[in-house]
Amino acid sequence: MTAAFVVFKAYWIFIVLLALAGVYCVVATRNLVRVLIGMELMTKAATLLIVVAGWASGRMALAQALIINLIVVEVVVIAVAAGIVVSLFRKNGSLSTRELDKLKN
Amino acid sequence: MPLVFVLVPLIALLAINLPLGSLGKKLGFPTAALLALLQIGAVLFAPGAWANPSDFLGGSVRFAFSADRLSLLLLLSIGIAVLGALCVARYLFRDSKSEEGPRFFNLTILAMIGMNGVSLVSDLFSLYVFLEITAVSSYVLIAFERQKEGLEGAFKYLILSAVATVMMLSSIGLFVLAVGDTSFASVAKAVAEGGGDWVVLLAVGLFVGGLFIKGGLVPFHAWVPDAYSSAPAPVSVLLAGIVTKTTGVYTLIRLSGSVFANAFHLNLVFLAVGILTIFVGALAAMWQKDMKRMLAYSSVSQVGYIILALGAASPLGAAAAAFHLFNHAIFKGQLFINAAAVEKQTGTRDMDQMGGLSARMPLSSWTSVVAFLSAAGIPPLAGFWSKLLIVVALWKAGQSGFAVAAILASILTLAYFLMLQRKVFFGKLSERFASVKEASLWLVLPALILALVSIGVGLFFPLLWDTILVQVAGI
């Protein structure tokens, strides 16, 4: 299948860069909301990958169906995550990730 | 048709959430319990009835759920674990006027739908969807009491789980590229034929990596102790007993059997990760002061055993893994119920402060002894048989070194459990707890039943061998 892969070398590079940006965001931030934003960026990278895969293999209908489903699922995840973040804020009074180390013995 | 395992709970869920006033509030627990019981019954008494695909209306509506023996075993485990968790939850939500109870039971039913779906799908993307259903329900359940602890545990689980999700989605994208389809059948074909194609290998690697995170395998196990120990008592039972097993481990058993079979030394990866997980989990467990955290690390270690069994890359290995999964659901679920009882009655989880509780809480103590013997693999309990099978599978596959290591690790398991027993139940009765009583029936009865199941399965194993395991092995 390397023939299909060839077609969009440029896309590969940028997908990986986008994913890296997302991961870096999650790892380096001290703010809970930014963690969520990083998660979203990673998901976008995966979405783009699926779109490109669908285009290259000619299975655009499948790829689109997958993406539509995936978007719905991710919205629910983000909504719940936002709920957790807001509750954490209400408990801790801050959005700092430093507050999250209470559980270690 | 297997669809019922997903559809019936869903309909029940919608039904009890219609605005029926105060009636609706009371229906939560009975409905959930009934669903779990029906599930157990359906698997035990009518195993052959679920083989047909889910066809409605002459094939125009077609759900791709299929149930083979492995799925049935998982469905059984799910039913049992959920029932146990429900009993603990029922005790927690005794106050029938509160709003919280019904919502908790809703979430439990949702988690059950998710897990049932995981066991029945035959497509990678559908697998992702149902994994996320289970995950979302779990996040909310862990954070249910909205205390700092639970929220933190839920958040950590969420972050790592999101990374796992992205890995799995990327893998699915790569499969679309390489294969044009995401169903198990197509992917299996592609892996078998195009073994050397690096796109396919990368896809397999990403998916398996994502599942390692979800299952709490080393080195991705960081979220497990936090999530398990900070969750409310019934949720810990649910999590340890079945959620992590379904999302991480069952999926690996299913995929390694037929879909990703023989992909480029996958079994070596399993061997390495498995043995590492067993030891890291066991060693960490010895250092813990908090009862639930110790049990959490113990779970990590036991999951390592299951993955190690997959490293044998044989049907026997897969059957051993599945059996250990079932046993783990039973004994770990039960241990967390015991922990809930202890926590309820003594008000603490710090094992250094406890001691001699067996005098005051005899039922909880003795059932926990049964559970830990099963976990350590002592005959004639069920755990002994599953560990034996794992060792035999490894030996037969030529991985004798790992087999020996697994046996050695059992000694470690025995060690930390003995520590737990000594600290909590035996030894001198501490002053503070002199007036502690045995926990309520809701917490003791399930523990008792689960302990009996461990003993029963252990004693009757030779009989069960034919009916259950040979079938599972022929996946």
Added chain:
Amino acid sequence: MIVIFVVLGLMVVSSLWTVMTRSLVRSALGLALTSVILTILMFQLGATMAAVFELSVCAGLITVVFISTISMTKALTHAALLTKTRDRLKRYWYLPALLLVAGAVLAFVLSPLPFEAATPVPAAIDFDALKQMLWKDRQTDLLGQITIIFAGVTGVIVLFKERKGGQE
């Protein structure tokens, strides 16, 4: 083909800005911007329906979720903000450097492959195939969607509900 490169580059730049910008609100807007650029790419590749979904949900709904979350959580005081800014710059400047290095490495590793080939031509919009796919072949997933929406609603109710006599 240059157009594609430019758009892809813009996407990475906007994601860079999203990660590095000091203000949370700007970060959320940056995420929306990244979504919009992604939508453009998706249109180009022929995924029209999915692109519409992405635009309305990710660039729209999720941004609303983020902005509401941000508004429900108090902002920092000015002094605290200043100290944070100084050491956050130290942490974050690694990112552009990392991305440049990664981009270079990847370009090198993939260089045997020709850049060539089709500039994406938006394929004829094939609604029927998509409808068929969604409603007939992927029904299991639709069942999952219903369930997860239910789970999400329950979760949001549980998590966002104020405790009686509690905080803000």
